[in-house]
Amino acid sequence: MKELFPMKQVNGFIFSMLLTVIALSVYFLDMSYSVALTILLVTAFIQAGVQLVLFMHAGESEDKTSIYTTTFYALSIALFTVFGSLLAMIWGYMF
Template sequence: MDKKMNFPMSHVFGFLLSLLLTFVAAAVALKTTLSFQVVMWIIGTLAIIQAGLQLYMFMHVTEGEDAKVNLINIVYAVFCAIVIVAGTIWVMSFGLHNH
């Protein structure tokens, strides 16, 4: 049976949660007396939570015929992102050697 809604309440709820996470990150960055490293960890954690929220609410990761394929695609995308970020940091940190 197809469940049909006229107004996408889950999308509105996801949007409001994303806005809340963004405003919390901005408040932590602008109005806190914590150290720089702690602020970066908090903002990074909020960013990961927001990415998961958006995958769940807007990208419909849990929907579809084959959830295993969706999981494999997400794991592969995370792996690619880690390789790109780690490689960029490595090159920028140790790329100043003379040849």
């Protein structure tokens, strides 16, 4: 019976709820902007990783290196797009 109970998913759910409580505490506690933004970014990326690995079963297939490589590539493109836009529009640098 123990092998039928999804313990990894239950632990992932509890960890996701803990990360949500930490992120929600930013709203209720009086923190500076930079500290609050740092906490929110860190908890968001950790929670995205938990969701990807535990609930979307990214590491359970035989093609997991391809899945992780594609995810890393997509994250890189997204970050380059966001920071390139910030660089050009807000910070005033032109190429």
